[in-house]
Amino acid sequence: MRRRALRTLAALALLVGLWAAGAYLVRRPFLPGPGLVFRRLAMRLGDGSLVLHALASMRRVALALVFATPTAAALGLAAGRSRRIDAVVSPFVYLLHPLPKVAFLPVIMLFFGLGDGAKVFLIGLIIVGQILVAARDAARAVPEALLESVRSLGAGRCALFRHVVVPATLPALLTALRVGLGTAIAVLFIAETFATESGLGWYIVDAWSRVDYPDMYAAITALSVLGFGAFALLDLAESRLCRWRNTD
């Protein structure tokens, strides 16, 4: 764990170093060096302006996750374990999953208005698809022998889900959540460039139009840190919830 943290830190140092070298070589205003950007980031965090935008972004992603994850996981697991539910759910998934949902943003905004509802819905929609498919496939892959052995102990459907299906699929669910989160943050950026004056996405585009590049980079850095923080949080959750997989 500690070794991994050290390696990640080394990779970060290398990336920042490359950025600094690039900035030094290019010498153009649209690529400010990391020192300048980090100072600006500290300033914006200090005066609170970027904090508010970051909180607005986090709130949208968090709301989408809170609504989408349990629904999608429950539906996916049910479909994976029940042929009848699968027969209803899978055709819809098959048709709807490949659709570029971002393209529906205008339609969603017409229905949900210009507020946060539309953004949360769009992000949620994308997460639902990814988690549902992963949950269904993982639930299908639970070894029948394992289910049978617990069934022979007298476990009913509920107990089987609780003691076998959910823990068996948890690693796959967390991986899906990680992938979904990456997409969610990308979609968040796009969603925040429309009809809002809050959020890091809006701040980035706004700084861009103000030709304030250090500000723009500061917000991009903040959004990246947000994404990384969410990843790290999921890692922590996984090592806590799936302790049995730690082989060391």
Place this chain on the structure above:
Amino acid sequence: MLEFRGVSIAYRGPNGPLVAVEGASALFREGEIGALVGPSGCGKTSLVRAAAGLLRPMAGSVLVEGRELSGTRARTAVIFQDYGLLPWKTVEGNVALPLELRGLGRKERRARVQPLLEELGLAGFARYYPARLSGGMRQRVAIARALAAEPDLLLMDEPFSSLDALTREGLQESLLSVVAGRRLSVVIVTHSIEEAAFLARRTYVMGGRAPGRITALVEAPRADLGTTEAEFRGAEFRGSAHYFELCVAIRRALENAKGAAR
């Protein structure tokens, strides 16, 4: 006590039903270890699954403690060759699972599980996950879990066949001593002649394939009066003439079954 009365078992196949077992009748008496021996594919596992109530026979009936079976039963425990343990539960969690399913509280579960772990030599491993245990230890956990349910019938499907010879013998001896202190009927399915000869009082021999049949019964001599089953079948039993004769008798029955199937 477990009895098969003319049990036939069929599975759905691509070309209509596939009969795995036909007309199997056998009696496993209370407090005894009985064995079902036969080559792979003879339908042994299907009979165990029927005895566990995990599948319904096409014809005939399965009686446990004199009553016809209809589904799984709280006091029947099953041990499979592998996959029996939940990888995400510790040794203690796995052994406590049958109690948890019955809604017992944490304290009560711990109180019942602790002596079982000690009995099977697992006391120091309560917090380990199965992945960190050897195959032999895992099957000890499986036995402890089966016993936690306080069964009167214990079904074992090839429980020791993926273990090395010495570990297997150790576990067979543990099984004998576990059974010695309890009112428990055990049915062990195996393809090992030696295992059946060492453990079982009555060995049913199976042969044929789709459908498989029970073709013979080989009975072991009674233990001398005054000695328990575990004492009689101790480590020395493996070197005794009784054991050797039993192996020969089972082998002959298996060869006859093969000949009859042709």
